[in-house]
Amino acid sequence: xxxxxxxxxxxxxxxxxxxxxxxxxxxxxxxxxxxxxxxxxxxxxxxxxxxxxxxxxxxxxxxxxxxxxxxxxxxxxxxxxxxxxxxxxxxxxxxxxxxxxxxxxxxxxxxxxxxxxxxxxxxxxxxxxxxxxxxxxxxxxxxxxxxxxxxxxxxxxxxxxxxxxxxxxxxxxxxxxxxxxxxxxxxxxxxxxxxxxxxxxxxxxxxxxxxxxxxxxxxxxxxxxxxxxxxxxxxxxxxxxxxxxxxxxxxxxxxxxxxxxxxxxxxxxxxxxxxxxxxxxxxxxxxxxxxxxxxxxx
Amino acid sequence: xxxxxxxxxxxxxxxxxxxxxxxxxxxxxxxxxxxxxxxxxxxxxxxxxxxxxxxxxxxxxxxxxxxxxxxxxxxxxxxxxxxxxxxxxxxxxxxxxxxxxxxxxxxxxxxxxxxxxxxxxxxxxxxxxxxxxxxxxxxxxxxxxxxxxxxxxxxxxxxxxxxxxxxxxxxxxxxxxxxxxxxxxxxxxxxxxxxxxxxxxxxxxxxxxxxxxxxxxxxxxxxxxxxxxxxxxxxxxxxxxxxxxxxxxxxxxxxxxxxxxxxxxxxxxxxxxxxxxxxxxxxxxxxxxxxxxxxxxx
Numbered sequence: 001x002x003x004x005x006x007x008x009x010x011x012x013x014x015x016x017x018x019x020x021x022x023x024x025x026x027x028x029x030x031x032x033x034x035x036x037x038x039x040x041x042x043x044x045x046x047x048x049x050x051x052x053x054x055x056x057x058x059x060x061x062x063x064x065x066x067x068x069x070x071x072x073x074x075x076x077x078x079x080x081x082x083x084x085x086x087x088x089x090x091x092x093x094x095x096x097x098x099x100x101x102x103x104x105x106x107x108x109x110x111x112x113x114x115x116x117x118x119x120x121x122x123x124x125x126x127x128x129x130x131x132x133x134x135x136x137x138x139x140x141x142x143x144x145x146x147x148x149x150x151x152x153x154x155x156x157x158x159x160x161x162x163x164x165x166x167x168x169x170x171x172x173x174x175x176x177x178x179x180x181x182x183x184x185x186x187x188x189x190x191x192x193x194x195x196x197x198x199x200x201x202x203x204x205x206x207x208x209x210x211x212x213x214x215x216x217x218x219x220x221x222x223x224x225x226x227x228x229x230x231x232x233x234x235x236x237x238x239x240x241x242x243x244x245x246x247x248x249x250x251x252x253x254x255x256x257x258x259x260x261x262x263x264x265x266x267x268x269x270x271x272x273x274x275x276x277x278x279x280x281x282x283x284x285x286x287x288x289x290x291x292x293x294x295x296x297x298x
Numbered sequence: 299x300x301x302x303x304x305x306x307x308x309x310x311x312x313x314x315x316x317x318x319x320x321x322x323x324x325x326x327x328x329x330x331x332x333x334x335x336x337x338x339x340x341x342x343x344x345x346x347x348x349x350x351x352x353x354x355x356x357x358x359x360x361x362x363x364x365x366x367x368x369x370x371x372x373x374x375x376x377x378x379x380x381x382x383x384x385x386x387x388x389x390x391x392x393x394x395x396x397x398x399x400x401x402x403x404x405x406x407x408x409x410x411x412x413x414x415x416x417x418x419x420x421x422x423x424x425x426x427x428x429x430x431x432x433x434x435x436x437x438x439x440x441x442x443x444x445x446x447x448x449x450x451x452x453x454x455x456x457x458x459x460x461x462x463x464x465x466x467x468x469x470x471x472x473x474x475x476x477x478x479x480x481x482x483x484x485x486x487x488x489x490x491x492x493x494x495x496x497x498x499x500x501x502x503x504x505x506x507x508x509x510x511x512x513x514x515x516x517x518x519x520x521x522x523x524x525x526x527x528x529x530x531x532x533x534x535x536x537x538x539x540x541x542x543x544x545x546x547x548x549x550x551x552x553x554x555x556x557x558x559x560x561x562x563x564x565x566x567x568x569x570x571x572x573x574x575x576x577x578x579x580x581x582x583x584x585x586x587x588x589x590x591x592x593x594x595x596x
Contacts (some may be wrong), residue, residue, distance in 0.1 A: 001579040116501040119514035148510055166476070173471040178464070203414040206541030207505045208463040208534065212446055216417040236506065243504030 001058045002051055003288035004044075006065035007031050007124055012284075013048050022290050024051070032070045032242055040071040041095055044104075052102055057093075060292045062107035062284065063124035066091065069280075072106060076121060077110035082158035083130050083287075086110075087294025103298065107291055111241060116161050124284070125150045128256050130157055131287030132279050135254070142254040143244070145237075147172075147263045151244045165240045174211065174236075183218045187226025189233075191267070196223070198235020198268045200241060210235050237268045245274050253278070256283050278293065299356045301358055301586035302342075304363035305329050305422055306445075310413045310582075310592075311346050318587050320580075322349070330368045338369040339393055350400055357393075358590045360405035360582065361422035364389065370404060374419060374448065377410035380456035381428050381585075384408075385592025401596065405589055412461050420460060423448045426554050427457055429585030433552070435499055440552040441542070443535075443559045445470075449507070449542045463538045472509065472534075482514045486526025489565070494521070495532020496566045499540060508533045535566045543572050550574070554581050 005012045009031035015024040028047055033081075035043050044059070051060075066074035074091040090105040098141045109123035125144045129152050132142060138157040147168040153160045175181045200210050214232050217223035223231055245251065252275040255262045262278045269276040300431045303310040307329035313322040326345055333341050342357070343350070350357075364372035372389040388403040407421035423442045427450050436455040442448040447465040452457045473479045498508050512530050515521035521529055521565060543549070550573040560576045567574040 064312040114503060114507070114511070114575075116498075116503070118498075118501075118511045118519045119520070120510075121514055121517065149506075163503060163507055164510040165504070166478075167506050169476045170472065170506060170509060173475040174468065177471040177475045178467045180464075199412075203416075204541075205412060205414070205461060206463070206537055208447075208465050208468060208538050209412070209461055209541055211464040211468060212418075212462040213412070213416045216419055219419065220417045222417070239504055240506050243507055273479075 001060065001289070001292055002048055002056050003285060003292065004048075004059065004061045004065075005063055005124065005127070005284040005288070006061050006070075007063040008033055011043070011047065014285050014288075015048075016285075016289055016292075022285060027131050032064050032067070038071075040065070044095070057102045058292070059102060059104045059296055060090070060107065060295070061093075061104065062127040062288055062291075066106045066109060067123055074106045074108040076111035077108050077126075077130035079110060079162070080155070080158045080160045081110060081126075082133075083290045084156075086126060086130065087291045088296075090291075090295050094266075105295060107288070110159060110162075110284050112161050114161075118166055120162055122164070125152070125162075125293050126159060127287035127291060128283040129154065129287065130290050131285065132254060132256050133290075140254055141251055142256055143265060144256050147266045149240060160226055162168050163244070165243070167236050167240045171233055171236050175232060180211065180214050180228065180232060182189075183215060183225060184228035184232075185225040190224070190227040190230040193223060193227030193230035194234040194264065194267065195271060197231040197236075198241075198271050199234075199269055200231075200237040201238025202272075207235070207239050210239075210288075222238055228261060233264065234268065237265060238272070241265075241268055241272050241274075245269075245272060250274070254279060257281065299358065299587070299590055300346055300354050301467045301583060301590065302346075302357065302359045303362075303422065303425070303582040304359050304368075305361040305584070306331055306543065309341070309345065311349075312583050312586075312588075313346075313349050314583075314587055318584075320583060330362050330365070336369075338363070339498045342393070355400045356576070356590070356595055357400060357402045358388070358405065358586050358593070359391075360425040360586055360589075364404045364407060365421055371500055372406040374409035375406050375424075377408060378453070378456045378458045379408060379424075380431075381588045381592050383456075384424060385426065385589045386594075388593050390587075405586070405591060408457060408460075410459050412459075418460055418462055420448055420462070423450065423460075424457060425585035425589065426581040427452065427585065428588050429581035429583065430552060430554050431588075433577055437551055438552055440554055441563060442554050444555060447538060461542070463541070465534050465538045469531055469534050473530060476556060478509065478512050478526065478530060479483055481513060481523060482526035482530075483523040485522075488522070488525040488528040491525030491528035492532040492562065492565065493569060495529040495534075496536040496539075496569050497532075498529075499533050499536025500570075505533070505537050508537075531562065532566065535563060536570070539563075539566055539570050539572075543567075543570060548572070552577060554580065 011030040152162040309328040
């Protein structure tokens with residue numbers, strides 16, 4: 001089987017053995033926003049054509065490739081759901097292989113509602129969670145930090161509910177398009193400034209007030225200009241954590257994602273008194289393999 | 299006397315009679331970021347040269363013209379302070395008038411600290427507050443909404459302390475530089491969407507989570523694409539209000555600023571159970587006149 005984590009900015013393909021082992025892997029900066037004119041089939045042939053020629057005939061995709069801007073829009077599977085529900089809801093994509101018999105299927109995203117009944121959506125993270133389920137013991141709280149961070153409650157081996165935070169994207173917009181960025185200088189990330197930002201998030205006044213303080217702390221020399229980005233990051237991640245962990249300080253948070261970002265979140269979680277466990281970045285591969293085992297291949 | 303409210307984007311000049319009445323007014327899009335090469339003296343002559351020729355020889359400026367990016371950087375006056383302290387701390391600017399005897403002075407900004415000891419600064423808003431003091435009875439809570447909103451506690455006719463929120467600038471960055479803006483369509487501001495955003499800000503989950511909901515509410519058709527900007531505005535203003543009014547729901551908020559923005563804040567304050575009084579936009583002119591009366595003119 002071939003499994004592919006195909007997101008907005010990157011394409012990561014894995015050739016998987018019968019026993020689930022990774023035989024080969026490839027990645028390319030060919031996320032859906034870098035594929036022009038809907039040429040997804042061509043992109044697939046370009047990158048894994050030789051695996052198909054070698055006889056692989058099952059391809060499972062997950063991520064934003066299943067969104068409206070992707071190859072084909074896959075309907076969301078509602079919470080609660082696990083690998084069985086996702087595997088039963090795969091979407092077939094017509095694809096002409098070299099030998100005519102390749103099946104390409106798409107893992108659907110999931111939707112739900114938050115505590116106030118407002119809609120939530122994810123695409124790709126559900127697959128990472130499925131891949132981390134065993135390590136989580138089938139229960140607990142997972143956090144997948146990123147552009148749109150996800151906090152996912154897992155119960156009985158299924159995804160029970162989740163919430164999103166626009167932390168990563170807000171960070172980029174505030175750093176690159178407000179006065180805050182004009183006072184920042186490039187430099188190595190600063191742990192001390194990040195920690196100060198996380199601590200700041202616990203003080204009164206709210207996020208919008210804390211943002212203004214990034215400016216004045218630099219203006220009055222309390223914060224080095226090279227530490228501004230780390231301080232801002234700490235404030236935003238701190239606010240995200242406080243919103244999610246307000247009533248659950250004793251809980252363990254399972255972090256899944258890119259190692260640098262997972263390390264930052266682990267640092268902030270430790271500072272706020274909760275516990276964090278970091279999972280490796282191949283959770284999506286394991287998730288795809290597990291979901292693929294629940295699929296109806298012809 | 300001539301008084302000038304000279305900010306980042308606009309220049310507003312007023313010719314004032316001995317009794318404080320406004321004799322004439324002029325405005326131009328010549329804020330400090332639109333004046334090239336430090337040509338502030340030339341800009342002044344261009345716009346009020348005829349008033350100077352007619353015999354006016356006292357010019358008082360306030361706003362970002364006193365910042366590092368302005369004509370001359372004026373040190374901050376610390377809280378608490380009122381018209382007397384500001385009038386005693388005016389900064390002289392050398393200026394060659396047509397008849398050689400024009401005095402140009404600059405109102406300094408103010409600084410302070412928030413409840414956690416983090417620095418606060420303002421330039422221009424202190425003058426607006428001085429102008430609104432009489433209408434406020436010398437005591438109370440004022441809000442000056444904008445790019446960087448200010449909440450100012452006034453006591454005994456002086457500015458006691460204040461806090462800032464990056465609400466306006468965050469709104470612009472999020473609307474113009476995140477996925478939220480890509481789902482918005484231009485349209486008339488929507489009161490219903492704004493109210494929904496204000497109500498949303500009271501729900502659990504935090505600001506970063508509420509931002510993501512702007513996307514899903516549009517995605518699932520719960521919010522018209524033309525209402526997205528108003529909904530986002532309501533969420534941000536609602537969070538600002540809740541941070542400031544958390545423990546003071548019974549208090550009256552004195553709103554000072556541009557009429558459209560004051561109307562939005564008044565609407566949000568009413569929805570959150572507090573009372574708002576709106577002041578007119580000429581508060582800065584009155585403030586400049588009052589501070590000018592405390593100045594040492596030669």
